[in-house]
Amino acid sequence: MKPTIDEMPSPHDWRPRRFMVIVAHPDDADFGPAGTAAAWIEAGAEGWLVCCTSGDAGGEDPEANPFELAQAREDEQRLAAQVVGYRGVSFLHQPDGNLVDDLSLREMLVREIRTFKPDAVFAGDPEVVIHDGGGINHTDHRAAAMAALDAVYPAARNPMVFPWLTRQGLPAHRVRRLYLMWSNKPDVWIDVTAAADRKIEALRAHSSQLHDPEAVFGRVRARLVDQGARIGTAAAEAYRLVVLDPDPVESAGAEESADVEETISAEEPPKR
Ligand SMILES: [Zn+2]
Numbered sequence: 001m002k003p004t005i006d007e008m009p010s011p012h013d014w015r016p017r018r019f020m021v022i023v024a025h026p027d028d029a030d031f032g033p034a035g036t037a038a039a040w041i042e043a044g045a046e047g048w049l050v051c052c053t054s055g056d057a058g059g060e061d062p063e064a065n066p067f068e069l070a071q072a073r074e075d076e077q078r079l080a081a082q083v084v085g086y087r088g089v090s091f092l093h094q095p096d097g098n099l100v101d102d103l104s105l106r107e108m109l110v111r112e113i114r115t116f117k118p119d120a121v122f123a124g125d126p127e128v129v130i131h132d133g134g135g136i137n138h139t140d141h142r143a144a145a146m147a148a149l150d151a152v153y154p155a156a157r158n159p160m161v162f163p164w165l166t167r168q169g170l171p172a173h174r175v176r177r178l179y180l181m182w183s184n185k186p187d188v189w190i191d192v193t194a195a196a197d198r199k200i201e202a203l204r205a206h207s208s209q210l211h212d213p214e215a216v217f218g219r220v221r222a223r224l225v226d227q228g229a230r231i232g233t234a235a236a237e238a239y240r241l242v243v244l245d246p247d248p249v250e251s252a253g254a255e256e257s258a259d260v261e262e263t264i265s266a267e268e269p270p271k272r
Pocket residue numbers: 024025027028138141
């Protein structure tokens with residue numbers, strides 16, 4: 001049974017065994033769900049980060065070498081990923097500033113999902129074009145968000161979508177939950193009090209993007225505090241939650257075995 005918002009605990013305390021973060025740029029994940037990722041990893045979950053671009057347009061100098069910038073930003077993101085505790089990072093090497101939500105990107109994301117087999121995926125909210133409070137949601141953020149959702153559902157779970165992946169040993173995989181960051185419609189708040197410092201340390205790794213680091217960190221901490229106030233904690237991150245499938249066994253939650261999950265999933269008709 002899909003839980004309603006009223007049934008969700010506050011602070012939100014569901015936790016996956018495995019999760020994936022799908023973002024457009026190096027640093028998005030650290031401005032985004034790094035606190036939750038670090039908290040979940042600390043509690044025993046395994047995380048994987050996917051960056052669709054390598055941030056090769058993340059500067060102001062038209063004479064700069066974009067390949068050198070991309071290499072620097074991948075190095076920064078790998079360092080930040082170590083701070084958060086991810087198992088690994090995938091770079092899809094799509095063009096920064098010109099990311100397109102097309103079948104090629106969807107297939108790359110499906111390959112990532114079917115390889116790591118996450119229970120939950122973090123992505124942007126593709127419905128956000130203008131942020132509440134002002135500002136345009138970057139075109140790459142919108143493209144990555146829509147591509148991530150379309151990869152999660154239905155492509156990754158349908159064995160007849162990209163069937164060559166199945167034949168290459170990557171069978172269909174059902175992601176049960178999406179956590180959408182930077183949403184205008186957040187409905188869950190996750191306590192990241194114990195992980196707030198690690199989020200800041202992860203952000204510190206992105207030195208090519210930080211012209212006034214302490215000012216940036218101050219704004220990030222203020223945001224964490226504001227969100228924490230919604231659930232009575234010192235710091236929190238907010239998400240719009242999309243539950244696609246119930247957990248395998250209601251009482252066992254994230255600790256159930258993969259065998260049980262596959263059995264139950266196979267009994268459910270595909271949702272169209
Ligand atoms: Zn970005």
